Amino acid sequence: MVKNMHGRVNEFVEAMEESRPEQPGAAAQPSGKVLPVSVDTLARDPEVQAYIEAANANLGVIGFTEHGTRHANLVARIARNVLRRLDYDPHLQELAAISGYLHDMGNAISRYDHALTSALLARDILLRYGVAPADIALVMGAIGSHGDDAQRLGEAVHPVSAALILADKSDVHRSRVRASDPGKFDAHDRVNWAVESSFLRVDPEQKSITLELTIDTSISQVMDYFEIFLPRMLMCRRAAELLGCNFHIHINGVELL
Ligand SMILES: [Fe+2]
Numbered sequence: 001m002v003k004n005m006h007g008r009v010n011e012f013v014e015a016m017e018e019s020r021p022e023q024p025g026a027a028a029q030p031s032g033k034v035l036p037v038s039v040d041t042l043a044r045d046p047e048v049q050a051y052i053e054a055a056n057a058n059l060g061v062i063g064f065t066e067h068g069t070r071h072a073n074l075v076a077r078i079a080r081n082v083l084r085r086l087d088y089d090p091h092l093q094e095l096a097a098i099s100g101y102l103h104d105m106g107n108a109i110s111r112y113d114h115a116l117t118s119a120l121l122a123r124d125i126l127l128r129y130g131v132a133p134a135d136i137a138l139v140m141g142a143i144g145s146h147g148d149d150a151q152r153l154g155e156a157v158h159p160v161s162a163a164l165i166l167a168d169k170s171d172v173h174r175s176r177v178r179a180s181d182p183g184k185f186d187a188h189d190r191v192n193w194a195v196e197s198s199f200l201r202v203d204p205e206q207k208s209i210t211l212e213l214t215i216d217t218s219i220s221q222v223m224d225y226f227e228i229f230l231p232r233m234l235m236c237r238r239a240a241e242l243l244g245c246n247f248h249i250h251i252n253g254v255e256l257l
């Protein structure tokens with residue numbers, strides 16, 4: 001079964017893969033740049049707090065999983081860690097964390113085009129703190145490129161953007177499920193509920209980024225995971241390539257991609 005699935009996954013990915021220009025992958029030298037705001041300050045900002053709270057509440061009403069401060073914090077932490085492990089400039093690491101924290105605020109306006117609206121809301125907030133326009137542009141590019149609508153998959157456009165995509169798409173976990181009655185779970189709830197642990201391993205020596213998942217297959221089959229999340233995994237693969245790495249998925253200790 002694993003072998004068949006491995007084949008199916010690869011077929012799917014190859015079918016969707018386009019010819020892409022060679023990606024840089026080399027880490028930048030430390031720039032010594034200092035940002036006028038940190039992700040910790042932004043997390044305490046009343047405007048940011050209000051937008052994330054409203055975004056999470058709105059998405060709850062229309063049946064989406066948790067998108068609140070838990071998700072924002074986790075994505076910020078993982079995005080920073082991806083660039084830190086690959087030895088990118090600390091300035092870019094902080095921008096990745098900021099992008100991660102702010103990336104879903106636009107859901108306060110609407111789920112539709114939330115990547116774009118989140119980017120514009122982030123712009124206003126970062127301007128208020130006096131962040132340089134070039135840095136705001138990086139954050140906007142990262143946030144604006146993270147969406148995973150089936151018709152318009154976001155694509156990593158620079159290392160900060162790649163780190164955000166990898167961090168966001170790897171947050172699959174039962175703690176994101178809001179419904180308390182398993183009888184009311186939709187497909188996303190069931191797959192998230194089945195995931196007991198998820199970890200994004202970045203190996204700078206091997207140039208590999210691996211999403212390691214533990215799934216309770218009595219709740220959801222591994223294939224269910226791929227049916228729902230394969231487009232996101234393709235985004236991750238492209239993001240890893242931009243960082244000069246290969247992307248892998250291990251589920252219950254078995255390499256599937
Ligand atoms: Fe999002």
Ligand SMILES: [Fe+2]
Binds near residue numbers: 075168
């Ligand atoms: Fe997100």
